[in-house]
Amino acid sequence: MEKQMVEDHRVRVAEERRARMRAHLLECALVVFALRKQDGSLIDTLTSTADVSRGTFYNYFCTHEELLDAVAVEVGREMLHVVDPVVRQLADPDARLATGVLLCLGLARKLPTLASFIIRGGAAALSGNELLHDYLPRDIAAGMEAGQFAGMQPRVAFDLVVGPVMAGLHTLVSTEVDDDFPTMLTQGVLMALGVAPERAHFLARQPLAEIRLPAESLLLRAESRVTNLPHE
Amino acid sequence: MEKQMVEDHRVRVAEERRARMRAHLLECALVVFALRKQDGSLIDTLTSTADVSRGTFYNYFCTHEELLDAVAVEVGREMLHVVDPVVRQLADPDARLATGVLLCLGLARKLPTLASFIIRGGAAALSGNELLHDYLPRDIAAGMEAGQFAGMQPRVAFDLVVGPVMAGLHTLVSTEVDDDFPTMLTQGVLMALGVAPERAHFLARQPLAEIRLPAESLLLRAESRVTNLPHE
Amino acid sequence: MEKQMVEDHRVRVAEERRARMRAHLLECALVVFALRKQDGSLIDTLTSTADVSRGTFYNYFCTHEELLDAVAVEVGREMLHVVDPVVRQLADPDARLATGVLLCLGLARKLPTLASFIIRGGAAALSGNELLHDYLPRDIAAGMEAGQFAGMQPRVAFDLVVGPVMAGLHTLVSTEVDDDFPTMLTQGVLMALGVAPERAHFLARQPLAEIRLPAESLLLRAESRVTNLPHE
Amino acid sequence: MEKQMVEDHRVRVAEERRARMRAHLLECALVVFALRKQDGSLIDTLTSTADVSRGTFYNYFCTHEELLDAVAVEVGREMLHVVDPVVRQLADPDARLATGVLLCLGLARKLPTLASFIIRGGAAALSGNELLHDYLPRDIAAGMEAGQFAGMQPRVAFDLVVGPVMAGLHTLVSTEVDDDFPTMLTQGVLMALGVAPERAHFLARQPLAEIRLPAESLLLRAESRVTNLPHE
């Protein structure tokens, strides 16, 4: 019986170590995917960034694609954790949409690593992103049912939202812009959907609580890793 | 004197052959870049598509980047040839912009290969594209001087145009959409920029002459190559 | 604490393996450079001789020049280990020079692989050779200060030593010669430098201890590899 | 009958043109072999140096080796034309040898291209060289029959001559040396063979007529090509 308890303890410790290592690898992978300049070996870069051996990496991920997917999933999850609780409190579809766009842009502005990852990662980085593929279409549909976004086709509305946001991420990463860039862009998105200019103006300026991420957040840790390491 | 003429003739014939081969390679490269499934050897795929030896490829392009650039330049040139003559006849910046967006989307719809190339090619496919980097900012600036696009920052306006167009290309390539998709998207873009809904509605529906490309157009030849070959 | 020891042990084992592989590659490279019939792929030949994959080679040497340099350095080091301890015991510059030449020729006679390597390797095989570029000029200068090698320019003396030795290596590799070939050649070299014939005769015949190389010597191992393998 | 004469004339003209082109190619090949920095394509370098097409080259030489051989033969022939008439007038083997060595070194000093070619060309540049493989052994043998070069083995003597000369070529190409370098080296060579120092001193200083090469000489033309072209 005591033996049993010892074993349990060992198992639990092992599991925790495994989880920590996995998180460490994901964090470094996010950095690598974000900074990657299309040269050199992805996995070499990762293992040396994470300071583990190749073998260790393959103990956690079978293949390089699996890693990218895992990062994308985790990134998607964290974005959702930031955006959803806030949006969920709003009733009007246009307000929800405005808030979602603002939060995403705000997050990307605060975390350039995230923006780079989304831009660089290409399709793979967003395939499976719930915010994009589930929540956004739902809000658009809800808006149309509510008589907003008059006469839109859903796919047109989708492109009118996603397009500017993606272009905006690009801009945030590559260009110096005013602080109100997210606001202005959001306002444009709303107007594109047929929201009246005054309301668009209003919604794009709604006060939002400071974005909060848990201390152990992948995104935060990756960002601070980027901020601290780039000697050279 | 006769000798001189013979030499001239030879030189001309050789130059023509060279130009034809170069065009052939660019055409095949456009197809390969557009269809490329991220696997296999780019240059192998190209040389087998173009039915030439590897050596021949390197007689024309030093490196595969040089090839991508050359394709991008030629594609940019042809797009400009289609769009500019029409846009040039219009005076109002919003009308010019509407027409430009409509023509680009129309072109992409008619030539999915072009759309794929732009999407797949990534940054490199558009770096140096005059339509994007010269003409569009100029029209936006002109509009703002004329009092249109009220209160916009240029970069915001840019993202509100380029974003939806890029997203629209994605949609055109991957999804079945109504014939009026380009129209609806264009209308949204105009509204995003603050054009009044009625005018946006009007401008997005202006009749445009059929898009005409010269028979020897790279885009046309690549498209018909894609349409005809896909056995397998 | 036990863990520490385990780690140490692992590290040591890994380092030893690495050193053994490196030595193995150098040994095979020496053989390949020596026998190389100007055909085929250097690296292919090496990897198949050493029975390792291409990848392994590149884990140890970035480029085939680096390999050649590494072999040359090691060969130079071993030659020095043979020659210097003996020469160092002599005071007279002419005796030192005679001994150095005799030992080099004796070594080359015993180890045709070495001779071939020096001849085939060209400039690269000797650039950086200390015996040639440091020790020999020093002995020549010492001789001139001591009043020997009367009226010589250093570079003339250098060529009168190095030229015959290199030609002699060629001869040793390609021709059947008498056992006293090294002696006779050395005598000629000394006379070229103005050493009196009787003294040259004497110095060229001084008894030398048998040449000793450590069992793990690169030169020895390469030689026995050449002797044993040439099936075909 | 007239027709016959016309044909003859045509044939002769064609033959002359062919000979001129061949000489032109050999001249350029000598330059290329001499300057070649182990990079780039030999035949591309040659054809662009000679300003002819690849096809033309292959009308004259089947392969790259054939070209090297042809250059070596022609170079050997011209060296012989310079050296032999002078040497032939001397009776004493040691004087003949001294003169031969002096002339070779003098030629190499006047024509660095020649020296480079011999050094760079490796074995192939000298295989078949009559001066080296026929005339020199003959003079050595004659000397031994005449009681000179006492007690030498022919191959030892050969190496004591060829070695310093080759080393001297290296020196002439790579180092700034006094004008009397050839003289001093020759004197050393003679002493190596057992010639008495005073006689060696005398023979190495015998006045020699200025070296004369025909204006259409391959060596001269190649040299002036090297002297004139090296922009960059």
Added chain:
DNA sequence: CATGAATGAGGGTTCATTCAT
């Protein structure tokens, strides 16, 4: 479970040679 040496298929590139014009 961690390690890092070893793998080897496969990528990009070169260049001597051929051949249609």
Added chain:
DNA sequence: CATGAATGAACCCTCATTCAT
């Protein structure tokens, strides 16, 4: 006979993945 575009075998090197320690 001159041309130079076309060829393709062969080379060097990379890097995702495996596996013995």
